[in-house]
Structure formats: C-alpha cells, structure tokens
Amino acid sequence: MEVFVAGGGMILQDQILPSLYQLQRLGRLGQISVCARHTATLDALRDTPKIRRAFPTSAFRPIHGGFAEAMRGLAPGSLVVVALPDNLHFAAVMQALEQGCHVLCVKPLVLTVRESEAIEAAARARGLVVAIEYHKRLDDRSLMARERYRAGMFGEFRLGSAVLFEKWYYRHSNFQNWFTKENSDAFTYIGCHYVDLVAFITGLTPVAVSVHGIADRFPNGNEGWLWTDARVLWSNGACLNVQNALGFPDAGPGTNTQGLTMYCAGGESGALLKHSDQYRGLEYCYTTPPTGDGATQYTEPSPDYFQYIDLGPGAGCVPVGYGYRSIDFIVSQIQAARGNPALLAEIEAAGILATPANSRYNERVIEAARVSIAESGRLVEIT
Ligand SMILES: NC(=O)c1ccc[n+]([C@@H]2O[C@H](COP(=O)([O-])OP(=O)(O)OC[C@H]3O[C@@H](n4cnc5c(N)ncnc54)[C@H](O)[C@@H]3O)[C@@H](O)[C@H]2O)c1
Missing domain, CATH: 3.30.360.10 (Dihydrodipicolinate Reductase; domain 2)
Structure with missing residues (x-):
C-alpha cells in the first residue's frame, strides 16, 4: 500500500512519520511521499535527528507545493494521511476519496457536521475507509x-x-x-x-x-x-x-x-x-x-505516548507507545476492511476505530x- 502524506509539520515529526517508517520496515507499507508547501519543512522533517537515528536507511519522497496538485495521479487504493491545518482537512479528505484512496486524518476530522456527513457519504459510495486519529483511544x-x-x-x-x-x-x-x-x-x-x-x-x-x-x-x-x-x-x-x-x-x-x-x-x-x-x-x-x-x-x-527504544542490531531503534500503536491499528484496520463492507460495518459498530459516522458527536x-x-x-x- 502506497502512502501519500499531506502536511509535514509537528505531528508528522513527533509521531506519524516514524510510525509509518516502522510499518514500512515491517513490510506492511510501500513507498511514502510527503507533501508540504515549503522545502524547508520537508528538509527539516528529513533531517530530524531522532528519525534519522532510528531509521537511517528510510526515506520519503518529498513533494513541494499544494496538496491538491500533488495528490493528482495517486494510485487508487493508496493510503492518504491528512496532517494539514484543521480548515484544510475537508478538501483533502474529499479529494482523496474522489481518487479512490483510503484516509487516515488527524483530529479533528472537520469542523462541521455537514462536512462530516459529506465525507461519510463519499466514502460509503466508493467502499473506502476514513479513520480519524484520536490516539488517546489506543492508550x-x-x-x-x-x-x-x-x-x-x-x-x-x-x-x-x-x-x-x-x-x-x-x-x-x-x-x-x-x-x-x-x-x-x-x-x-x-x-x-x-x-x-x-x-x-x-x-x-x-x-x-x-x-x-x-x-x-x-x-x-x-x-x-x-x-x-x-x-x-x-x-x-x-x-x-x-x-x-x-x-x-x-x-x-x-x-x-x-x-x-x-x-x-x-x-x-x-x-x-x-x-x-x-x-x-x-x-x-x-x-x-x-x-x-x-x-x-x-x-x-x-x-x-511516543518513545524510541533501541533494541540493538537486528531489531533496530523502534517507536513504542500509543502514538505508534494508534497508527499501526488504523493501518491494520484499513488493510483488513478494504473491499470488505461487512467487516467495515462490524469495525464501525465496535467503535474502537473512529470513523466519521461513529465519532460525529465530536463535530x-x-x-x-x-x-x-x-x-x-x-x-x-x-x-
Ligand atoms: N494531539 C493530536 O492529536 C494532534 C497534535 C498536533 C496536531 N494535530 C493536528 O494535526 C494537524 C496538523 O498540525 P501540526 O501541528 O502538524 O501543524 P503544522 O503547522 O506544524 O503543520 C502543517 C503542515 O501543513 C502544510 N500545509 C499547509 N497548507 C498546505 C497545502 N495547501 N498543501 C500542502 N501542505 C500544506 C504545512 O506546510 C505544514 O507542513 C492539525 O489538524 C492539528 O489539529 C493533532
């Protein structure tokens, strides 16, 4: 599963990118691209000392510019991670769904009920999964x-x-x-x-x-x-x-x-x-x-929440904590439920994974x- 990340700021650096790298290391994710408006953001993300030390051979494909342009041409079935400022979540999530991609979005999904309903409808119409990353749930x-x-x-x-x-x-x-x-x-x-x-x-x-x-x-x-x-x-x-x-x-x-x-x-x-x-x-x-x-x-x-633990040669320096477990859990659920509407319905009803429908009280x-x-x-x- 290819991954496209929109936004390269604080939450990417602190939690999301190292978690995605670990899942990639375990063979569960393919190429990771990260898009941000400024080169300096992407350079700082790439050079983050803790990430470099834990993942010396991992790399993301940097894309400078707006997410709308960068997302075009993404293969259907990819995972889009939305880590943009709150007011841009709606446009990015909708575009990802229109392009046939599953979505992991940082909290809050959107700021209005109407937008959350539109996302739910677009995802259901295409059999895609949208998950909201409320990581305290995985504590x-x-x-x-x-x-x-x-x-x-x-x-x-x-x-x-x-x-x-x-x-x-x-x-x-x-x-x-x-x-x-x-x-x-x-x-x-x-x-x-x-x-x-x-x-x-x-x-x-x-x-x-x-x-x-x-x-x-x-x-x-x-x-x-x-x-x-x-x-x-x-x-x-x-x-x-x-x-x-x-x-x-x-x-x-x-x-x-x-x-x-x-x-x-x-x-x-x-x-x-x-x-x-x-x-x-x-x-x-x-x-x-x-x-x-x-x-x-x-x-x-x-x-x-999130720490790097050095397990030595072979295992490497690995992220641990509910910040990592939350990303791991969401990716697993998306990979299990894609193309399986019955399982998705069960997952939504169980309510551990936050989806637009089962966490709309937040909006x-x-x-x-x-x-x-x-x-x-x-x-x-x-x-
Ligand atoms: N505890 C949590 O769950 C938690 C913690 C921090 C942030 N967040 C959420 O994460 C999101 C991002 O927060 P942050 O602190 O990382 O913000 P940030 O300002 O550090 O990063 C935002 C990123 O979005 C990029 N961006 C903005 N407009 C863009 C566009 N049009 N195209 C491409 N990239 C664009 C910027 O270049 C930047 O890299 C917010 O929704 C925030 O609420 C959640």
Missing part, C-alpha cells in the same frame, strides 16, 4: 476504562473534569498566525480529545455545550481564545468540565499537563475513575538544562462550542 488505560465502565463496574458517570494545557511557548510558534478567535480556541483544538475519550469510555453522547473563553494577545498582536472553560452535558444528565489553554508554564515538568477525573454512581455507592495523563510515574532531573522549547532540567517524561460539539464561545458561554444544545 491502554482508555481501553481498560472502556471495558470496565461498559461492564458496569463504575455505574453511571455523573460529574467529571478534564484538563489539557499546552505549554506557554506555543504562543511564540506558528500558532499566532492561525490560532485566532475567528478560527479556533483552546477547547476546539485540544478539548476534543477528552470529549472523545469520555464518549469512548462510557458510550454516552454529548447533548449541550457551554464554553467560556478568555482572550489573550499573541506576541504578534493577534488575539486568540487562549484559555477556555467548557461544560459538556451528556445524554444521561452527566456533566463534564473541560479546561484547556496554551498556558502551562514553560518551567513546568513534562510537555503539557493533562488528566481526567470522573465521579460515577451505581446502586448504593459512588465510584471514581481518575487518570493522571501527564505524570506517569517518572521523575528525572538532569545535570544541566536540556535545550529545546519547554524542555526543563527536572521533568516528568511520559513513557506511554457536533465543536460546532456548538464555536457558537457558545462567541456568545459569552451561552449553553448551546446539540440537535
């Missing part, structure tokens, strides 16, 4: 929680809170050019992970959203909703508070801070589900401060959230 703790919640061990979710803050230095990055009030907000960008996770664990659906935003200015003067406090109401009456920001101190340990707490009730007892998704038990303090944005002398690295929440934040946090019902 073992999410699958454990889902199984135990659905076995009734926690009773019913009632009240909960989730937090995901990126570090302050993001404000100095390319974010300041696009992460402005009219395009996005902290909840839309990263809150969707925990909304998706609570739905994934419980099977409940969100029914109303209220988002209070606090605007700050980026260094270039643009204004963005850089702090958000969201209240998501669920189909059983439960309520989840979600706080997001580009505001975790650069001097704080780890690359961000994140976690989920859910209080539940069943029979005559309360129940609790609590995940520290940032502190995973490791405390490192180095002799000198490492270089790099947000890197700190004392740190709490996560062994669970519904985002659409409602964008209305709410513009109207000072009004509660917007999801119809």
Whole structure:
C-alpha cells in the first residue's frame, strides 16, 4: 500500500512519520511521499535527528507545493494521511476519496457536521475507509476504562473534569498566525480529545455545550481564545468540565499537563475513575538544562505516548507507545476492511476505530462550542 502524506509539520515529526517508517520496515507499507508547501519543512522533517537515528536507511519522497496538485495521479487504493491545518482537512479528505484512496486524518476530522456527513457519504459510495486519529483511544488505560465502565463496574458517570494545557511557548510558534478567535480556541483544538475519550469510555453522547473563553494577545498582536472553560452535558444528565489553554508554564515538568477525573454512581455507592495523563510515574532531573522549547532540567517524561527504544542490531531503534500503536491499528484496520463492507460495518459498530459516522458527536460539539464561545458561554444544545 502506497502512502501519500499531506502536511509535514509537528505531528508528522513527533509521531506519524516514524510510525509509518516502522510499518514500512515491517513490510506492511510501500513507498511514502510527503507533501508540504515549503522545502524547508520537508528538509527539516528529513533531517530530524531522532528519525534519522532510528531509521537511517528510510526515506520519503518529498513533494513541494499544494496538496491538491500533488495528490493528482495517486494510485487508487493508496493510503492518504491528512496532517494539514484543521480548515484544510475537508478538501483533502474529499479529494482523496474522489481518487479512490483510503484516509487516515488527524483530529479533528472537520469542523462541521455537514462536512462530516459529506465525507461519510463519499466514502460509503466508493467502499473506502476514513479513520480519524484520536490516539488517546489506543492508550491502554482508555481501553481498560472502556471495558470496565461498559461492564458496569463504575455505574453511571455523573460529574467529571478534564484538563489539557499546552505549554506557554506555543504562543511564540506558528500558532499566532492561525490560532485566532475567528478560527479556533483552546477547547476546539485540544478539548476534543477528552470529549472523545469520555464518549469512548462510557458510550454516552454529548447533548449541550457551554464554553467560556478568555482572550489573550499573541506576541504578534493577534488575539486568540487562549484559555477556555467548557461544560459538556451528556445524554444521561452527566456533566463534564473541560479546561484547556496554551498556558502551562514553560518551567513546568513534562510537555503539557493533562488528566481526567470522573465521579460515577451505581446502586448504593459512588465510584471514581481518575487518570493522571501527564505524570506517569517518572521523575528525572538532569545535570544541566536540556535545550529545546519547554524542555526543563527536572521533568516528568511520559513513557506511554511516543518513545524510541533501541533494541540493538537486528531489531533496530523502534517507536513504542500509543502514538505508534494508534497508527499501526488504523493501518491494520484499513488493510483488513478494504473491499470488505461487512467487516467495515462490524469495525464501525465496535467503535474502537473512529470513523466519521461513529465519532460525529465530536463535530457536533465543536460546532456548538464555536457558537457558545462567541456568545459569552451561552449553553448551546446539540440537535
Ligand atoms: N494531539 C493530536 O492529536 C494532534 C497534535 C498536533 C496536531 N494535530 C493536528 O494535526 C494537524 C496538523 O498540525 P501540526 O501541528 O502538524 O501543524 P503544522 O503547522 O506544524 O503543520 C502543517 C503542515 O501543513 C502544510 N500545509 C499547509 N497548507 C498546505 C497545502 N495547501 N498543501 C500542502 N501542505 C500544506 C504545512 O506546510 C505544514 O507542513 C492539525 O489538524 C492539528 O489539529 C493533532
């Protein structure tokens, strides 16, 4: 299976390209092409030290320019990976489907329900698979929680809170050019992970959203909703508070801070589900401060998202963690379900793989959230 990747930015470097290289090394993928608008992006991706060290003989075919042009002529049956800014996902996914290709798209798939429905229809009409890469689903703790919640061990979710803050230095990055009030907000960008996770664990659906935003200015003067406090109401009456920001101190340990707490009730007892998704038990303090944005002398690295583990000659330096497992899982599911509509229907119904149809609550929440934040946090019902 040939792979065409649209976009060569941060997520490619940190997770997707090394995962694809590993699958290629295992003989499960063919040639990989990566398209980005600027040569410098592709050069930086190619020269990423960690990738070079782990995959010294692997290479992608670089294509400079817009994805629309670059994608033309792609062989039907290929895999298109969409890792572009959110507002370009719809055009890229639709073009891939029109060209007869399967799709792996980074979250969020699209920003409106209408677009998600159009993608579902286009994929079904051609028997193609579209998967959305919500990698937290492949964190073992999410699958454990889902199984135990659905076995009734926690009773019913009632009240909960989730937090995901990126570090302050993001404000100095390319974010300041696009992460402005009219395009996005902290909840839309990263809150969707925990909304998706609570739905994934419980099977409940969100029914109303209220988002209070606090605007700050980026260094270039643009204004963005850089702090958000969201209240998501669920189909059983439960309520989840979600706080997001580009505001975790650069001097704080780890690359961000994140976690989920859910209080539940069943029979005559309360129940609790609590995940520290940032502190995973490791405390490192180095002799000198490492270089790099947000890197700190004392740190709490996560062994669970994405690491390279050197297994020595023969096996090589391999990516491990749920970032890799998520790409591996999606590629396996696409390869198993292509040309097999009955299996695809079973996979969709099982709900581990996120597809446009079985994860559409995410687009519904985002659409409602964008209305709410513009109207000072009004509660917007999801119809
Ligand atoms: N935790 C997560 O799941 C997670 C984390 C980071 C990013 N993301 C998502 O990944 C996507 C990309 O984010 P990123 O941080 O890698 O962004 P980025 O800005 O680092 O990279 C975007 C890339 O798209 C390319 N691009 C833009 N317009 C293009 C066009 N017309 N044709 C071809 N290439 C074009 C740019 O050249 C760049 O390489 C976003 O949708 C984001 O929400 C998800």
